[in-house]
Amino acid sequence: MPNITLPDGSIRSFDGSVDGFELASAIGPGLAKSAMMMIVDGNERDLSFRIEQDCNVVIITRKDAVALDLIRHDCAHVMAEAVTELYPETQVTIGPAIENGFYYDFYRERPFTEGDLETIETKMHEIIDRGDPFEREVWARDEAMSHYEKIKEPFKVELIEGIPDDEPISFYRQGNFLDLCRGPHAPSTKHVGHAFKLMSVAGAYWRGDSSNPMLQRIYGTAWPDEKKLKAYLNMLEEAEKRDHRRLGRELDLFHMQEEAVGSIFWHPRGWSLYREIEAHVRRRLEDGNYKEVKTPQLIDRSLWEASGHWDKFRENMFTADSEDDRTLALKPMNCPGHVQIYKQGLKSYRDLPIRMAEFGSCHRNEPSGALHGIMRVRAFTQDDAHIFCSEDQITSESIIFCDLLRKIYKDFGFEDVRVKFSDRPGVRAGDDVTWDRAEEALKNACEAAGLETTLNPGEGAFYGPKLEFVLRDAIGRDWQCGTLQVDFVLPERLDANYIASDGSKKRPVMLHRAILGSMERWIGILIEQYAGRFPIWLAPVQAVIATITGDNDDYAYKVLEECKKVGLRAAVDVRNEKINYKIREHSNAKIPVILVVGTKEQENETVAVRRLGGKSQEILALDDAVNTLLKEATPPS
RNA sequence: GCUGCCGUAGCUCAGGGGUAGAGCACUCCAUUGGUAAUGGCGAGGUCGACAGUUCAAAUCUGUCCGGCAGCACCA
Numbered sequence: 001m002p003n004i005t006l007p008d009g010s011i012r013s014f015d016g017s018v019d020g021f022e023l024a025s026a027i028g029p030g031l032a033k034s035a036m037m038m039i040v041d042g043n044e045r046d047l048s049f050r051i052e053q054d055c056n057v058v059i060i061t062r063k064d065a066v067a068l069d070l071i072r073h074d075c076a077h078v079m080a081e082a083v084t085e086l087y088p089e090t091q092v093t094i095g096p097a098i099e100n101g102f103y104y105d106f107y108r109e110r111p112f113t114e115g116d117l118e119t120i121e122t123k124m125h126e127i128i129d130r131g132d133p134f135e136r137e138v139w140a141r142d143e144a145m146s147h148y149e150k151i152k153e154p155f156k157v158e159l160i161e162g163i164p165d166d167e168p169i170s171f172y173r174q175g176n177f178l179d180l181c182r183g184p185h186a187p188s189t190k191h192v193g194h195a196f197k198l199m200s201v202a203g204a205y206w207r208g209d210s211s212n213p214m215l216q217r218i219y220g221t222a223w224p225d226e227k228k229l230k231a232y233l234n235m236l237e238e239a240e241k242r243d244h245r246r247l248g249r250e251l252d253l254f255h256m257q258e259e260a261v262g263s264i265f266w267h268p269r270g271w272s273l274y275r276e277i278e279a280h281v282r283r284r285l286e287d288g289n290y291k292e293v294k295t296p297q298l299i300d301r302s303l304w305e306a307s308g309h310w311d312k313f314r315e316n317m318f319t320a321d322s323e324d325d326r327t328l329a330l331k332p333m334n335c336p337g338h339v340q341i342y343k344q345g346l347k348s349y350r351d352l353p354i355r356m357a358e359f360g361s362c363h364r365n366e367p368s369g370a371l372h373g374i375m376r377v378r379a380f381t382q383d384d385a386h387i388f389c390s391e392d393q394i395t396s397e398s399i400i401f402c403d404l405l406r407k408i409y410k411d412f413g414f415e416d417v418r419v420k421f422s423d424r425p426g427v428r429a430g431d432d433v434t435w436d437r438a439e440e441a442l443k444n445a446c447e448a449a450g451l452e453t454t455l456n457p458g459e460g461a462f463y464g465p466k467l468e469f470v471l472r473d474a475i476g477r478d479w480q481c482g483t484l485q486v487d488f489v490l491p492e493r494l495d496a497n498y499i500a501s502d503g504s505k506k507r508p509v510m511l512h513r514a515i516l517g518s519m520e521r522w523i524g525i526l527i528e529q530y531a532g533r534f535p536i537w538l539a540p541v542q543a544v545i546a547t548i549t550g551d552n553d554d555y556a557y558k559v560l561e562e563c564k565k566v567g568l569r570a571a572v573d574v575r576n577e578k579i580n581y582k583i584r585e586h587s588n589a590k591i592p593v594i595l596v597v598g599t600k601e602q603e604n605e606t607v608a609v610r611r612l613g614g615k616s617q618e619i620l621a622l623d624d625a626v627n628t629l630l631k632e633a634t635p636p637s
Numbered sequence: 638g639c640u641g642c643c644g645u646a647g648c649u650c651a652g653g654g655g656u657a658g659a660g661c662a663c664u665c666c667a668u669u670g671g672u673a674a675u676g677g678c679g680a681g682g683u684c685g686a687c688a689g690u691u692c693a694a695a696u697c698u699g700u701c702c703g704g705c706a707g708c709a710c711c712a
Contacts, residue, residue, distance in 0.1 A: 551669075
């Protein structure tokens with residue numbers, strides 16, 4: 001005799017057990033038709049689930065946000081059915097819903113081709129139109145095992161082995177397709193709808209482990225309706241236009257070429273951007289009482305052995321031989337070098353904290369498949385710093401750091417940053433007591449700094465826990481930029497110490513920290529963030545002076561001189577082209593300001609100020625215009 | 638690194654066993670024009686590299702290099 005409480009607070013009573021279909025029908029025929037699944041006391045259930053006891057129930061229709069994952073997961077099953085129908089030799093493995101869609105991993109000898117995707121898609125539409133119901137079955141463990149052993153699907157056997165004993169082993173059947181699955185699913189394949197598209201095929205290791213066999217992953221996207229699908233595909237197209245690799249070329253910022261894979265050739269405009277960013281961070285660091293240093297590129301392997309990098313990082317290091325038979329390594333990190341500076345002379349507790357910064361040029365031999373534009377390269381510059389402090393300074397230094405980081409992110413237009421807290425990994429240095437202290441200190445700092453973090457379990461560095469500050473690029477990929485890492489190990493390995501107030505010798509703690517992460521990655525993110533339309537203080541060319549006719553050339557050069565005198569980055573365009581042509585070209589080049597000078601302006605010593613994207617113009621006296629621009633071009637204070 | 642796809646002019650792309658194509662960009666000429674493309678002429682390519690098949694390879698095959706997507710790895 002269940003009494004069922006609905007989201008509006010009303011209660012429905014039934015004489016006997018009731019399933020979701022019956023419940024939805026009792027509420028209304030419209031709901032019965034559009035119902036996809038239900039949530040019973042917080043648990044997602046199929047509509048066919050029988051309710052025996054009093055509970056709270058929410059009926060989910062395709063309009064509900066949670067239905068999105070359901071549709072995508074259903075769609076993955078439909079895809080798996082299509083694939084097994086078309087290519088019976090294929091083994092299915094797993095197929096979850098993900099952000100924006102779903103995927104399914106298959107195992108087969110011959111990989112899928114792009115052409116196969118179309119075939120599969122057609123078959124999927126067919127299956128959806130067939131509208132077979134998704135039917136849940138619960139099997140005994142040994143039955144399930146022997147089923148998959150019999151049909152020779154070792155991946156599924158492995159999955160069953162991983163299901164805890166107290167969990168039911170459920171299958172879902174639709175038509176002739178049967179799949180091990182936790183569920184829930186919509187009532188039938190018809191409920192998936194036709195607003196989906198298969199996007200790509202790629203290899204993916206079984207269980208995400210590169211020592212396992214590689215599966216064939218098909219990615220798809222699925223939405224409640226056609227309109228949302230179109231909007232998503234549109235968004236992808238728009239995102240492609242702000243891809244930093246494309247804008248880097250279009251705006252003449254940098255290029256890369258085969259002879260220097262993973263390294264960047266910065267063009268004048270890109271380098272201007274780079275220098276402006278560096279200068280700004282440098283100002284902020286000076287305000288934050290950091291001292292900037294510079295350490296060697298090539299360092300003898302003995303130091304890397306002592307620091308532990310030779311052991312842990314050897315594969316990623318470039319080496320070179322010197323004439324006296326030494327093996328030198330291009331630095332992949334700056335920390336050992338900074339410790340060397342710290343160790344020059346005795347340090348007292350009174351010297352701490354020491355905040356040592358470097359725009360450290362690092363080389364890492366990244367796997368070729370990891371390289372990505374200027375976001376992931378082999379030669380990059382970290383806005384690195386190490387804070388040498390005592391253990392009881394960890395929290396306060398972390399808070400100061402988080403404030404600085406947020407200030408700098410805000411300067412560059414990033415207000416919302418996701419922060420991951422990575423705690424102790426399985427393989428680590430240092431004892432558990434030390435780890436407890438380090439994690440505690442970092443946690444306290446996050447709280448005090450008002451940072452919301454998500455836990456990234458087991459992903460800390462081997463020497464300590466870390467915070468990762470993550471930004472997202474135009475095509476939805478996440479990139480770690482800033483980081484804060486607590487390290488008790490390196491000072492020990494490299495024998496750094498200080499004299500405490502009681503006269504004893506103590507180990508300092510090292511906080512490894514970066515804000516931008518790498519200049520290169522940061523610029524990549526920045527290009528995409530602004531879609532190439534940089535704020536005027538960062539813009540490589542802040543203003544172009546464009547003439548109407550050749551008679552205005554002299555005056556144009558005079559305007560240029562005035563701009564340059566106050567430090568504005570300006571250029572003239574005295575080409576024999578119409579003003580329309582010049583406007584269009586400099587607008588496409590995303591120059592923030594165009595100063596048009598014609599005979600009228602020349603006679604009155606004025607300029608016509610036209611801003612990027614603006615429709616109108618403003619006539620200003622030359623002095624006023626220069627002063628206004630100068631003010632706007634001042635970096636954030 | 639692994640799997641798949643791709644590589645033709647500076648860019649975007651067509652073509653495809655027998656003399657290499659377009660648009661934009663570039664050069665030069667004419668045009669001196671008021672807020673997102675003035676008109677015309679011209680130049681520009683060992684068709685990623687190397688091997689093989691063939692009378693003949695940009696085209697077919699193989700190997701390598703590089704790029705792209707994903708996986709793995711990571712700032």
